Amino acid sequence: MNAPTTTASDLPTVVIGAGPIGLAAAAHLAGRGLEPLVLEAGPAAASAVREWGHVRLFSTWAELVDPAAEKLLAPTGWTAPDSAAYPSGADWAERYLQPLADALGDRVRYGATVTGVSRLGRDRVVDADRERQPFTVHLRHTDGRTERLTARAVIDASGTWSTPSPLGGDGLPAPGEHEASARISYRVPDLDDPAVRARYAGRRTAVIGSGASAFTALAQLAALARETPGTHASWIQRRGIGDATFGGGEADQLPARGALGLAAKAAVDDGHADAVTGFRTATVEAEGAQLVLVAEDGRRLEPVDEVIALTGFRPDLSFLSELRLGLDERLQAPVALAPLIDPNQHSCGTVYPHGAKELSHPEQDVYLAGMKSYGRAPTFLALTGYEQVRSIAAALAGDHEAAERVELVFAETGVCGGSGLFDTPDAPDTTQTEESGGCCAAPPTLQIGATAPATTGGC
Structure with missing residues (x-):
């Protein structure tokens, strides 16, 4: 008797990165009845966030918890933090992201670095039956073992933390930078x-x-x-x-x-x-x-x-070199997304919510999500990423009406993630109080000294 044939629809959707957007993607996929497999290079969830755990975000908890993730967490007895408080990176990782990864269980694998993604039996040159082939994802484990997985779709939410930009003014490391x-x-x-x-x-x-x-x-x-x-x-x-x-x-x-x-x-x-x-x-x-x-x-x-x-920071695209990506030549972001996030024209609060349509590539069923999707643009915020993966999960589930629907409405100035003071x-x-007007109240006046003249040279 022949063994049953595995089809692409039986395969998991591989999500690269167990950070806030990768874990939210897994929650949305699971909510759609699709099987996610999250691959995280670090030893725990949100390994990159933990590296800047001492830094406080500008966003409150209300903007940092994804609705599908919260639904997944509810049966575990998880208690939502004060929605008006500003967490540090360490708070975000320990009080929300690690519990979310734990709730996903064996759908999250740690110590798994993705070294390459392609179509099974097809390099980027080959056209024949390309879209009928599943994806092949190559891994390197912390013990040196290598592994190859197959997937029906790939969502790269690995972020940009591992690839900071050099200090050279031309975008390349300045001579002497490496030596120092x-x-x-x-x-x-x-x-x-x-x-x-x-x-x-x-x-x-x-x-x-x-x-x-x-x-x-x-x-x-x-x-x-x-x-x-x-x-x-x-x-x-x-x-x-x-x-x-x-x-x-x-x-x-x-x-x-x-x-x-x-x-x-x-x-x-x-x-x-x-x-x-x-x-x-x-x-x-x-x-x-x-x-x-x-x-x-x-x-x-x-x-x-x-x-x-x-x-x-800038995206690491090296392990995606065998995929047919459509990227803007300046920002290294998806072509349709780039004009919406151009930092010469937009701040995080003026970026229009977007989803699968703007994040699509010539290679079908491949998506860059989260900070990775923004390429070199610095205007990303968590709420935008959550909307991205909601739409992507809907598209992969075949619910194109939901994929194209905008379900995120920003406040007038948006909510910018980033670093803040403890x-x-x-x-x-x-x-946050009723008198303060919530997130959009002006801060208390800070007394600062008389303006010092700026210098254009060394002193």
Whole structure:
């Protein structure tokens, strides 16, 4: 008697990454009666989130819990956190993402790094019967074993955390950057860690970047400078300082974000940091035990002991090279999505909700979701990712009406995920009350010093 034939519809949908969007994708697939298989390179759920666990999000719990995931968690006795509170990355991982992974059970596999995805028996050149073939997913386990799985569809929600952008102004590592790697960090430092704190205390640090991560690093170094003499930061920006440099400040409808921008401004105003504008790093030179950054225009900054490069992230597309992806040539995001998220025109609050249609590729049933789908654009937020995977799951289930329906409505300014300050004596109280107007109230006024003149060169 012949064994029953396995068809593509019997195979699982492989989800790459057990982060917030990957786990939400699995919850939506399960809710649709489709079998997910989540492959996570790390040893636990949300391994990337845990690496920035010391950083607080701007989003409240209300914007960080996916509805399908909450439904899956309900029978487990899970208790939802206070919807108005702002969690740290560690809170998000421990109080929501790991319980969600646990609820999915053996549908989540850890220590499984995806090294390649293709069509079974078809490289990217072959047309014949291509769409009738299942996907083949190659894995490497932590013990060195390799494995090949087959899948009916693939959702890559692996994010961009593992591939930070270099500090070179041309998008490539600057000459000398690799050689100086022991003194260059590409993450917001955890200054509560004694070893990390000792690395920056009493030293000069260059902070490169103009986003929320750079604000956070500047504010933390300024706080360290108040305690440890000799601590100083040089804030290096590729652009100039304008009205929007520090975010919305007191007028920002997201209090935590506005307070963070004001804290970064105070770091400059109070003399704990100096601002260097229009500086695009060309080379990194060693000068004794210190580093000297040299710009494309020849300017040389005063030597620093450490560099924190917060210049964004980019997608790792290497393991998808045998798939036919349709990506925008600038953002490395899906072609139909790119104009909706272009950071030259959009912030996270002005990105229109989108789904399977905008995330589709020439290779049918392959989707990049979450931060990975945004390529190099920094405007992503969790709610957008949850809407993405809701739509993708509907499309894979054949419910095209639901896939095309928009079920997410943003507040006027949206809710931007990202880094924020922990509770400190001088941080504003962002507790939600009826009087505060909820998430869109203006933050309390922060007193800052007189504006210091920005410098365009080293000091």
